[in-house]
Amino acid sequence: MQNQALNPSSPVISSVAAVAPRAQASVRNLPVNLFASVMGFSGLALAWRLAHESLGAPAIVGEAIGAFALGVFVLIAAGYLTKLVRHPQAVHAEFHHPVAGNFFGTIAISILLLSAVIAPYSAPLAHLAWTIGLLATFALSFAGLSRLLKGQVDASLAVPAWIIPGVATLDIPVTGAHMPMAWAAEANLAASAIGVVLALVLFTMIIGRLVHRDPLAPAMEPSLMILVAPFAVGFLAYTNIVGEIDRFASLLFYFGLFMFAVVAPKVFRRGASFAPGWWAIGFPMAALANAALKYAESHPSEPLWAIAIVLLAALNVALAVLTVKTVRIALNGKLFA
Numbered sequence: 001m002q003n004q005a006l007n008p009s010s011p012v013i014s015s016v017a018a019v020a021p022r023a024q025a026s027v028r029n030l031p032v033n034l035f036a037s038v039m040g041f042s043g044l045a046l047a048w049r050l051a052h053e054s055l056g057a058p059a060i061v062g063e064a065i066g067a068f069a070l071g072v073f074v075l076i077a078a079g080y081l082t083k084l085v086r087h088p089q090a091v092h093a094e095f096h097h098p099v100a101g102n103f104f105g106t107i108a109i110s111i112l113l114l115s116a117v118i119a120p121y122s123a124p125l126a127h128l129a130w131t132i133g134l135l136a137t138f139a140l141s142f143a144g145l146s147r148l149l150k151g152q153v154d155a156s157l158a159v160p161a162w163i164i165p166g167v168a169t170l171d172i173p174v175t176g177a178h179m180p181m182a183w184a185a186e187a188n189l190a191a192s193a194i195g196v197v198l199a200l201v202l203f204t205m206i207i208g209r210l211v212h213r214d215p216l217a218p219a220m221e222p223s224l225m226i227l228v229a230p231f232a233v234g235f236l237a238y239t240n241i242v243g244e245i246d247r248f249a250s251l252l253f254y255f256g257l258f259m260f261a262v263v264a265p266k267v268f269r270r271g272a273s274f275a276p277g278w279w280a281i282g283f284p285m286a287a288l289a290n291a292a293l294k295y296a297e298s299h300p301s302e303p304l305w306a307i308a309i310v311l312l313a314a315l316n317v318a319l320a321v322l323t324v325k326t327v328r329i330a331l332n333g334k335l336f337a
Contacts, residue, residue: 039283040322055305099159192241227284232256
């Protein structure tokens with residue numbers, strides 16, 4: 001059973017395999033984890049904004065990437081709504097899968113990040129998007145934890161995707177620390193409390209599974225990058241709430257950097273085949289790049305600026321490669337098969 005659950009052809013990777021013939025190209029096979037691409041592009045746009053403020057990078061770069069992220073979200077959302085209308089049973093199967101269901105958190109995170117992207121252009125629209133993302137995030141986190149507490153969950157399914165709902169709640173203060181609503185400050189604190197505990201508990205469970213059980217299937221190895229997210233996103237959330245980069249924030253940043261150094265060789269290996277699940281690397285890398293830029297600006301030194309610039313460059317290259325490969329499989333039909 002363990003090998004079946006973690007096989008690249010299982011619903012963990014292609015979340016609708018149980019309800020659709022793989023040979024037939026159909027929107028019912030559109031994976032929800034594609035929303036992770038929006039997270040990656042949005043994070044990249046915000047990183048370029050930081051680079052503009054601190055390094056004098058051209059402002060147009062970040063704004064263009066932000067517009068592209070919004071366009072990608074609209075495109076994927078339209079496709080997934082079509083799937084929901086035409087094949088509700090496929091969406092139901094995907095949502096209730098013990099691993100694939102966690103990727104619905106990528107929708108909520110995308111909305112939260114896009115609220116930050118559009119904030120300079122329309123504050124009311126940004127406030128509305130952030131509120132929608134907040135409510136969706138709380139609902140998905142509640143559903144995810146409730147599912148786990150039912151018991152009898154196969155320990156082999158404790159994979160990095162489990163962290164997504166916890167990271168989603170941490171993205172609430174990352175994107176909403178300056179929201180003007182009277183209730184926003186308490187919502188940010190509540191989200192931080194939920195995100196910190198969930199991320200740390202689930203991180204511990206996942207590390208235990210990776211240490212004591214069989215290695216992840218090769219097609220799932222890109223998801224190891226998600227292990228960076230709790231610390232990089234936690235750094236951004238914490239510094240937004242307290243308003244400074246103190247020593248605890250430094251600890252979060254450096255451990256996130258350490259985790260990236262550990263998992264990167266396992267993710268970026270020769271001969272790895274591409275699948276939509278590769279988009280899982282985008283946002284953790286983007287969060288770390290944003291954290292590095294913010295940290296280097298607070299503690300300026302040549303090594304820290306070098307780290308930040310290298311991470312930003314690596315993020316650009318990674319997302320460019322993933323975009324080309326995704327467009328290619330979309331055009332040849334493999335994305336929907």
